[in-house]
Amino acid sequence: MTDYTLRPIGRVESPLTERAAAPRQPDEGAPGAWLVFDDRYAPALDGLAPGTDVLLLTWLDRADRDTLTVHPRGDAARPLTGVLATRAPDRPNPIGLHTVRILAVAGTRVRVGALEALDATPVLDVKPLLTPDR
Amino acid sequence: MTDYTLRPIGRVESPLTERAAAPRQPDEGAPGAWLVFDDRYAPALDGLAPGTDVLLLTWLDRADRDTLTVHPRGDAARPLTGVLATRAPDRPNPIGLHTVRILAVAGTRVRVGALEALDATPVLDVKPLLTPDR
Numbered sequence: 001m002t003d004y005t006l007r008p009i010g011r012v013e014s015p016l017t018e019r020a021a022a023p024r025q026p027d028e029g030a031p032g033a034w035l036v037f038d039d040r041y042a043p044a045l046d047g048l049a050p051g052t053d054v055l056l057l058t059w060l061d062r063a064d065r066d067t068l069t070v071h072p073r074g075d076a077a078r079p080l081t082g083v084l085a086t087r088a089p090d091r092p093n094p095i096g097l098h099t100v101r102i103l104a105v106a107g108t109r110v111r112v113g114a115l116e117a118l119d120a121t122p123v124l125d126v127k128p129l130l131t132p133d134r
Numbered sequence: 135m136t137d138y139t140l141r142p143i144g145r146v147e148s149p150l151t152e153r154a155a156a157p158r159q160p161d162e163g164a165p166g167a168w169l170v171f172d173d174r175y176a177p178a179l180d181g182l183a184p185g186t187d188v189l190l191l192t193w194l195d196r197a198d199r200d201t202l203t204v205h206p207r208g209d210a211a212r213p214l215t216g217v218l219a220t221r222a223p224d225r226p227n228p229i230g231l232h233t234v235r236i237l238a239v240a241g242t243r244v245r246v247g248a249l250e251a252l253d254a255t256p257v258l259d260v261k262p263l264l265t266p267d268r
Binding site for chain 1: 135136137138139140141142143145172175177178179180181182183189191193195199202203214215216217218219220221225226227229231256258259260261262264
């Protein structure tokens with residue numbers, strides 16, 4: 001199969017710097033963060049509105065892409081499970097998917113609420129939430 | 135910023151073959167499809183359960199990655215909007231995000247319900263739905 005090239009459009013600025021300290025889900029105590037976009041993508045941000053929830057796609061650049069099975073949530077008591085049936089960051093294409101609330105937009109800097117991504121994580125995309133489950 | 139390499143883990147088999155004919159959302163008449171995974175990723179599928187809804191991530195390989203603004207839903211009467219505030223397929227990193235129901239798992243072939251992706255679309259990842267909005 002053909003490979004494809006991801007070109008990050010920005011990065012996360014967050015007080016989270018160590019994977020071991022990062023919460024697994026945003027409701028487990030994640031801090032707010034900035035999304036800092038490259039200037040060339042400024043037109044793509046037009047329409048992002050404070051107060052709305054969006055889907056943020058990131059590249060989990062510290063993930064192990066060769067991992068195919070894991071113990072869910074790192075709990076050795078839980079049986080090995082295929083990574084596609086888990087939210088483990090270690091997976092063949094470690095794309096992070098986060099629902100975040102936009103708090104402010106300042107040029108190409110976007111302030112968001114609770115985000116469990118590490119500082120400097122590459123940002124790939126932002127998408128509006130269409131319906132409650134998408 | 136550093137680029138990254140996506141390695142598709144499978145592809146979509148669908149009766150949809152033309153972008154112009156593809157529905158924009160699955161509730162607009164999308165057909166069922168097969169997800170056909172490369173054999174090497176078989177262990178990663180362990181735990182995918184028929185009857186559950188999952189998030190499917192695809193690479194929209196026919197998208198235009200240089201498009202930064204669009205008229206939402208192709209309607210020229212709607213003002214130009216940054217692609218990050220829309221679900222348009224044309225965007226810098228055209229990752230498709232689809233909520234699909236798993237209907238059956240047969241080895242490395244997974245049958246899913248309504249899916250608006252075109253035939254041969256590369257599959258990047260599958261993730262369980264954690265909560266109604268993620």
